[in-house]
Amino acid sequence: MATQLLMRRVTADTYQRMMAGEFVNEYKREERGVGETWDVLARILAHGFIESPQTHALAILGGRTVPGSPGFGARALSPHQVAEASGLLNVFVDGEIERRHRRLDFTGAQGGGTDGAPVISVEDCIRAFRCLRKFYAKAAIHGEGMVLLFAEAASATQEGQ
DSSP, X not given: OOEEEEEEEEOHHHHHHHHTTOOOOOOSEEEEEEETTHHHHHHHHTTTOTTOOSSTTHHHHOSEEXXXXXXXXXXXXXXXXXXXXXXXXXXXXXXXXXXXXXHXXXXXXXXXXXXXXXXXXXXXXXXXXXXXHHHHHHHHHTTOEXXXXXXXXXXXXXXXX
16 A cells, blocks of 8 residues: 555644644644655655755655654644745746656655656646645645644545544
8 A cells, every 4th residue: 555645734832732742633724635646746846855855845754753643653844844845835836847757766766666757647746746835835824833644545544534
């Protein structure tokens, strides 16, 4: 099964409580639109350098580990990091996603083929990117933090029921 990305907007207070060691399952909004494209999209946003999340991929790879989080664990971005990530996403254009989708090596990525080409279409990557950008923009406007949960596809679906 593939791993999915689930994003949740949280208040600044909820973010602080989480960072103090309490996994709090309180959130204002939830977004599943990035889903299984997260790994390919993160590599596109990071221009292949996923070891350095302080790139445009901050929105997917950044933040701190949330103590006591379930599953594969959760990462959380502070309201300040959300605003920073939103700013980085706002200067990124669809055409650059298309160029990087054609040129980067996705070997080892979820959604990457054995030949290094992505199995996930460029259209799906652009759709996921737009969803990511919009969700971060709304969180930044409201001064919210972000929680990124990575879960198996079946688990993510069951959690939403």
